[in-house]
Amino acid sequence: MKIGEFANQLGVSTDTLRYYEKHNLLTPSSRTGAGYRDYDETALKQMEFILRAKNVGFSLSEIKELLQIKFKKHQHSCHEVKNLTIQKRDLVAKRIAELTRFHKSLSILADRCCGGEEPADNCSILTTLEDIDGLTQ
Amino acid sequence: MKIGEFANQLGVSTDTLRYYEKHNLLTPSSRTGAGYRDYDETALKQMEFILRAKNVGFSLSEIKELLQIKFKKHQHSCHEVKNLTIQKRDLVAKRIAELTRFHKSLSILADRCCGGEEPADNCSILTTLEDIDGLTQ
DNA sequence: ATAAACCTTAGAGTACACACCAAGGTCAAG
DNA sequence: CTTGACCTTGGTGTGTACTCTAAGGTTTAT
Numbered sequence A, B: 001m002k003i004g005e006f007a008n009q010l011g012v013s014t015d016t017l018r019y020y021e022k023h024n025l026l027t028p029s030s031r032t033g034a035g036y037r038d039y040d041e042t043a044l045k046q047m048e049f050i051l052r053a054k055n056v057g058f059s060l061s062e063i064k065e066l067l068q069i070k071f072k073k074h075q076h077s078c079h080e081v082k083n084l085t086i087q088k089r090d091l092v093a094k095r096i097a098e099l100t101r102f103h104k105s106l107s108i109l110a111d112r113c114c115g116g117e118e119p120a121d122n123c124s125i126l127t128t129l130e131d132i133d134g135l136t137q
Numbered sequence C: 001a002t003a004a005a006c007c008t009t010a011g012a013g014t015a016c017a018c019a020c021c022a023a024g025g026t027c028a029a030g
Numbered sequence D: 001c002t003t004g005a006c007c008t009t010g011g012t013g014t015g016t017a018c019t020c021t022a023a024g025g026t027t028t029a030t
Helices: A003-010 A014-022 A041-055 A060-071 A078-112 A124-130 B003-010 B014-022 B041-055 B060-071 B078-112 B124-130
Strands: none
Touching (some): A003 A041, A014 A041, A060 A078, A060 B124, A078 A124, A078 B124, A124 B060, A124 B078, B041 B060, B078 B124
16 A cells, blocks of 8 residues: 555644654565555554554653564563553642642632723723732642 | 842743743843843742743743733723633533543553563453454543 | 646744853952 | 953754645656
């Protein structure tokens, strides 16, 4: 399968596939006489692995680690894989906590503001950001 | 106040202040004869505004918008400010939802995995990512 | 024979928020 | 008068995940 068709099947761009190849996430199975990339069933499986891993939140560099483990499963332990997963989960949790703080603050600001069409001279959002922190930490 | 002292007081780097100046977030009040940046009380207030806005989750470009409104309050409405805030809040909410999906998936993967020291040949995390999506969407 | 549709490479551009560097000017203390 | 601590500009580097461009080669259909 040439890159265009392969990309279409997976719903990604050809640029993405070339990018993944450059970053050692997915190498095409072979090249045609003209130097065109040729993808087969194995490549398809691997690309699906990558897309699923992306879907659960792994970054490309994390996926690269997962792939290296996957290629040599017997040289790595379950423990290692679980660790990667837990570390990622905890990172995600931290980010959620931070965003939740943001969400709370923004909600407070928005709820206090009248939102009317009058000039913003006394807008409570602006004054809150100007003055001493009126937001619950 | 020269840039170093000003930066110290605010707990940011001089690089940050120069960056903010370049991106029209904060211009020093004046320059000394030698061309040194000179910050005064007004600059301090504005920088505090910026830092508070950052603290509630606004990006620098959003803060720039807020500042433009703040500079000409009577030319803008409360409605406008509230809109910015709500839009940001909703964006944050979306991101939280996405990350929460990630967190769930990662938790499921981690919980299922034994995490033992044995080789990862049958690691449930890897097989789940290999096979048809076993994760609740 | 030629046009359309595909493919190749290398490299630049995007957004975000800075950090870091080099080469040089300025200022206060000793 | 020199040392050290500060300041200046302009430019490059970081990480993430692509996207786009230029300049050209290949394949397929008409």
